[in-house]
Amino acid sequence: MANIIISQAADGGLTFYMPKKDLEVPVESLEFTQPEKWGGELTLAGGQRYYIDPLDAIPSLPRSLRAKRMD
Helix, strand or coil, X not given: CEEEEXXXXXXXXXXXXXXXXXXXXXXXXXXXXXXXXXXEEEEECCCCEEEEEEECCCCCCCEEEEEEEEC
16 A cells, blocks of 8 residues: 545646655546545546545545555
């Protein structure tokens, strides 16, 4: 599992940042975005997919999380 940071982009979307690889890309989709459940599968620009454990509420951003790459 990798340490990542999810932050709010200037256009209102989300940004995925992985410090270890200095990788910063837009998040194209997020599985759960409801006020009572946020997280799950992330799809990044370029098609990469990661999974973050869902949270019980929408977090304040930026937020440091653990993510697992999905193949």
